[in-house]
Amino acid sequence: MSIFERYLTLWVALAMAAGIALGTIAPGLVSLVAAAEVASVNLVVAALIWAMVYPMMVGVDPSSLRGVLKQPKGLAITLTVNWLIKPFTMAALGVLFFEVVFAGLIAPADAQQYIAGLILLGAAPCTAMVFVWSQLTRGDESYTLLQVSVNDVVMVFAFAPVVAFLLGVTDIVVPWETLVLSVVLFVALPLAAGLVTRARLGSAERIEAFQSRVKPGSVIGLIATVVILFGLQGEVILDRPLVIALIAVPILLQSYGIFALAYAAAYALKVPHRIAAPCALIGTSNFFELAVAVAISLFGLNSGAALATVVGVLVEVPVMLSLVAFANRTRGRFAARGV
Numbered sequence: 122m123s124i125f126e127r128y129l130t131l132w133v134a135l136a137m138a139a140g141i142a143l144g145t146i147a148p149g150l151v152s153l154v155a156a157a158e159v160a161s162v163n164l165v166v167a168a169l170i171w172a173m174v175y176p177m178m179v180g181v182d183p184s185s186l187r188g189v190l191k192q193p194k195g196l197a198i199t200l201t202v203n204w205l206i207k208p209f210t211m212a213a214l215g216v217l218f219f220e221v222v223f224a225g226l227i228a229p230a231d232a233q234q235y236i237a238g239l240i241l242l243g244a245a246p247c248t249a250m251v252f253v254w255s256q257l258t259r260g261d262e263s264y265t266l267l268q269v270s271v272n273d274v275v276m277v278f279a280f281a282p283v284v285a286f287l288l289g290v291t292d293i294v295v296p297w298e299t300l301v302l303s304v305v306l307f308v309a310l311p312l313a314a315g316l317v318t319r320a321r322l323g324s325a326e327r328i329e330a331f332q333s334r335v336k337p338g339s340v341i342g343l344i345a346t347v348v349i350l351f352g353l354q355g356e357v358i359l360d361r362p363l364v365i366a367l368i369a370v371p372i373l374l375q376s377y378g379i380f381a382l383a384y385a386a387a388y389a390l391k392v393p394h395r396i397a398a399p400c401a402l403i404g405t406s407n408f409f410e411l412a413v414a415v416a417i418s419l420f421g422l423n424s425g426a427a428l429a430t431v432v433g434v435l436v437e438v439p440v441m442l443s444l445v446a447f448a449n450r451t452r453g454r455f456a457a458r459g460v
Contacts, residue, residue: 129257129340130442136347137439143348144355151352160298161414166349167306172342174252174307176335178315179328180262192264195387195396199268202383202404203246204279210378211243212236212287214371223367231425235368238429240287241416243375244280246272247406249307250441251399253343254406256336257445258398259452265399266312272403273304276411284415296414303410347438354431361428368432376440380405384448394455398448406441409434 144151157164219232227235248269255265277300322328351358358365380401387397412430420426 129343130439130446132340132344133347133438133442136344137351140348140351140353141355141358143352145359148356151355154349155353160302161296161417162299162302162306162410163349163353166346169342169346169349170249170253170307171311173256173339173346174249174311175314176332176339177252177256177262177265178311179318179322179332179335181266181312181315181319182263183316192392192396194390194392195264195400196268196271198383198386198390198392199272199400199403200275202379202386203272204275204283206382207246207375207379207404208240208244208283208287211371211375212240214375215239218367218371226363226367234420234425235429237288237420238412238416238424238426238433239368239371239375241284241412241426242372242407242409242430242433244283244287245408245412245415246276247403248273248303248408250437251403251406252307252311253339254402254441254445255399256339258402258448259395260399261393261395264396266308268400268403269308273300273308276300276408280411288419296411296418299411299414303408343438350434350438354435357428357431358435364428365432365435368429369436372433372436373440376405376436377444380444388455388458391458394448394452397455398445398452401448402441402444405444407433407437409437 154165155163215236219227219235224232251269252265254260255262318331319328322331383401383404384397387400392400409430412433413427416424416427416430
């Protein structure tokens with residue numbers, strides 16, 4: 122492992138602090154970055170995520186895509202957790218904490234807004250960053266691509282009905298431009314670039330050597346993304362630290378709980394680790410661009426719902442890194458069972 126990968130948690134912690142400092146010291150620069158946005162997708166962040174996803178896409182072997190369907194268990198776990206469990210547990214945790222546990226700390230109107238934001242997060246499983254987490258756990262590139270692709274297709278049909286049911290509203294307007302643009306930027310384009318690169322490299326040895334060379338750039342891209350995300354939200358973090366902390370509690374419980382459920386199911390069903398780790402991480406991670414966009418369209422830019430989705434952005438990277446570390450530490454347990 123490179124020095125960047127070995128001490129990744131430290132670099133991310135420093136990046137979080139640097140982002141908050143940048144947002145305080147150079148608000149003009151942060152505003153300039155924030156303005157580079159199309160359909161609720163920040164183009165600067167998108168470019169960095171693209172750089173993180175691309176090295177893994179080089180490892181996608183088109184000839185193996187037909188074979189991944191012979192291992193349906195990982196895909197079944199992903200779909201079950203993402204669409205039959207996760208949205209409903211997130212809604213339940215939101216109600217538990219903001220109507221019961223934190224009832225004395227939060228005004229009822231604000232509590233309903235935070236619950237709505239949490240529901241939007243729970244109903245929007247990850248599209249982009251899961252490729253990064255899969256790469257860090259040595260996941261199967263082709264199978265991860267299949268899981269994300271199928272999940273995106275389901276999201277097109279299931280997101281609005283699930284959110285409408287849980288929020289009790291009927292006028293959910295899915296921001297299709299955000300959904301389509303994200304899939305194009307984070308899946309289609311890096312996949313096309315990866316396939317072209319793979320074809321030009323030719324041999325498996327050259328492909329592996331190329332991935333090793335570009336992987337540090339992927340980690341640096343992750344750190345730069347954290348700086349920008351925390352820079353964009355630095356003012357909110359400093360102005361409302363208690364609210365941020367309260368919203369983070371159910372998100373943290375949801376994240377670790379969903380991962381534990383999916384990872385344990387994969388272990389029990391003897392799913393290989395290279396598939397088990399990404400399938401558990403997909404359900405844990407969130408499609409925050411979509412969640413933020415819908416929160417703003419439904420409740421407004423300065424609403425509590427929008428704030429809750431932003432907290433999901435801030436919590437995600439540290440949580441996911443801790444789960445990546447756990448998945449890597451427990452790889453041997455899957456190997457011991459012959460999977």
